Amino acid sequence: MMRPYVIIVSAMSIDGRIASKIGYSRLSCPFDLKRLHEVRASVDAIMVGANTVINDDPSLTPRYVKAEKNPIRVVIDGRLRIPTTAKVIRDGEAPTIIVTTEMAPREKALEIARFGVEVWVMGRDRVDLGKTLERLYVERGVRKVLVEGGGRLNWELIKEGLVDEIRLTVSPYVFGAGTSFIEGEGYPTTSEGPRLRLRSVSVCECGNEVVLDYVVDREGIIKNGHVTT
Ligand SMILES: NC(=O)c1ccc[n+]([C@@H]2O[C@H](COP(=O)([O-])OP(=O)(O)OC[C@H]3O[C@@H](n4cnc5c(N)ncnc54)[C@H](OP(=O)(O)O)[C@@H]3O)[C@@H](O)[C@H]2O)c1
Structure with a gap:
């Protein structure tokens, strides 16, 4: 199967939450937002889950940087719950x-x-994320996808082995409850999950956030810039 390279970018509290119990999710400083928009400008598509659209109503455009084009926006919404008023x-x-x-x-x-707006039916009761990525690759020429959450979609993609890179900003806040960065049935031990390799770590220009870049260790899978699984 040929599919695009998939990067998850997220900002989380020090206790691993991307949103509080009431759905508050503004965790990025202006530098972090600019960094996110730079990634948006460098990809062909941006993918989010239904709840992220329902809670945040994002426009998913790289408007804080100079971009040549706006990437395709892809919303995974198994029951079409998002409102038609969404941006x-x-x-x-x-x-x-x-x-x-x-x-x-x-x-x-x-x-x-x-x-x-196009609607793709990609499964009976669950969206087949692998097939969706493959279709984006074949029909739309999408080679790089940025995933902007939420936790549930992040889990589904990781569980299916469809993630290549994770860029995480750890913000100096504590929520204590809410949506985790990865939100699903979970793995019993460290052996079942993906193997991650730390590629870089830096302190944000604001001086109070840490930016981590992990790649999924899958030697030999990425060939000629394409991912084959
Ligand atoms: N801090 C950050 O960087 C950041 C980034 C993004 C989002 N967030 C926050 O994260 C929260 C949302 O996260 P979340 O985990 O609740 O939701 P989510 O991942 O945005 O959306 C989950 C929903 O997407 C649908 N979905 C996902 N995978 C699917 C599949 N394979 N097939 C069919 N449907 C699928 C499901 O809808 P159905 O249940 O209808 O099937 C599922 O309930 C929001 O509060 C948002 O503010 C924070």
Whole structure:
């Protein structure tokens, strides 16, 4: 299977949360936001989960940096729960693809399509993320995808072995509860999860955040800039 290179970028509290118990998620300083937008400007597509659109209503454009083009926005929404008022549907700033399943209401798909947004059905009751990435690669020429959460989508992608790199900003806050950076059934021990190799670590220009870059150790899998699994 040919698929794009997949990077998760996220900011988390020191206790590993990307959002508080009430869904508050503003953890990035202005430097970190600029860094995120630089990554946005360097990829072909940006992927998020349904809850992130419902809670944050992000526009997912690289507006804090000079970008040649806006990447395709891809929302994984198995039941088409996101509102049609969402910026990714309404603002027309970039192409958007909503990826869903056969379980989604047909009328909602038609309603979304009326805004010129594509709806892909990629599975019966779960979105097949591997096939979705493959389709983005083959039909849209997508070679690099930035995943901006949330925790549930991060877990699904990691569980499927579809993540190549993780860039994490640790912000100096404590939430104590809320959404974890990776939110799923979990692994019983360290042996079952992906093997990560620390590529770089730096202190943010603000002086109070740490930026970690981990790559998933999968020797020999990336060939000629393409990922084959
Ligand atoms: N700090 C940060 O950097 C950061 C970044 C992004 C988000 N966030 C925060 O994270 C929170 C959202 O995280 P979350 O874990 O609740 O949600 P999420 O990952 O944004 O979305 C999860 C939902 O996406 C759908 N989904 C994911 N994988 C799927 C699949 N394979 N097939 C079908 N549907 C799939 C599911 O919808 P269904 O249940 O309908 O099937 C699932 O409930 C928000 O509060 C947001 O503010 C923080």
